[in-house]
Amino acid sequence: LVVAEAFGTLAELYPGRIDLGLGRAPGTDPMTMRALRRDRRETEEDFPRDVMELQRLLGDAAPGQKLIAMPGAGTHVPIWLLGSSLFSAQLAAERGLPYAFASHFAPRYLLQALDLYRHNFKPSAVLDKPYAIVGVPLIAAPTDDEADYLASSTYQRVLGILTGQRGQLPAPVAGFLERLDPQARAGIADFLACAVVGGPDTVRAGLQQLANATQADEFMLVSDVFDPALRLRSLDIAAEAMGLSAPVVPAATIP
Incomplete structure (x- = not known):
């Protein structure tokens, strides 16, 4: 909800200028993770569930929906999946989302991840074909x-x-x-x-x-x-x- 409202605010201030990149890694050291309340061990099911929840919060509010991002709902901020391994490539392919590979610091799996993403891509309401960024x-x-x-x-x-x-x-x-x-x-x-x-x-x-x-x-x-x-x-x-x-x-x- 915090992420949806933060990016919803940006989207209202700068319409059409905001993308939301989501990655599994905390991107910091253990001490900072604890300060951010990110010290709980996450499972492989957590990230796909979080992506789905953000898509729902940034989409149009459904009748009777109790948890609504304000602002955020209805902004449809484009969601990108970020990764330096194969997990997010597979998830981006399954969800039909654009994908960005972190080859600016972890190039080892670049070509393998892009191949996996493109080979398994399923068209969605967001994209009809794969779309990839390379760092x-x-x-x-x-x-x-x-x-x-x-x-x-x-x-x-x-x-x-x-x-x-x-x-x-x-x-x-x-x-x-x-x-x-x-x-x-x-x-x-x-x-x-x-x-x-x-x-x-x-x-x-x-x-x-x-x-x-x-x-x-x-x-x-x-x-x-x-x-x-x-x-x-x-x-x-x-x-x-x-x-x-x-x-x-x-x-x-x-x-």
Whole structure:
């Protein structure tokens, strides 16, 4: 109900501009989970039931319905299922919902999940055919060398995640990867297997290769550049490289 009313409020403020992405993972550490009252062990039945309840709360209120999201009811906020494994791909296929794969941090099952989603998709009132987003870590700059330098912020962030030392995005450091041992470099490479880093030509080729491999309907670009102005520049370079007529609009997320 809280989620339905929060996104219902956004939908009333910005009609046609709001999507709701749902994933099973809490997306945080155990201490924060407890603060959010999310320390109860969930079962595989919980998430499908929650998705169905949100669809009902965001749909038109039925006669006699006692639990109504205000605002929220009747907004029909589009629901996307998010995942980094195969569970949500299967559920999105069964419910006929759009699907977004978190290949920006967990690329291992990307192609398998997309294949499962498309192969098992059942048309619904929401979609008549599969529709998939692929997350892409992107660092674009005027030259490959500058992009590699800016990407060191992402490499540091990823290493912090892998070693349990999360923190704010660090400033770039020249030659960061070269200082690491092979195991650390391999961990970062695995985490960022779908990353596209480089100048305009490299970005164009990298995104096109990923598009050919995944047949994605959309890319969701994650550009962890330390300087906010250069982060926006990174997205603009990507848009221009792909021949888009307008700048890429950064997505806002609500945890």
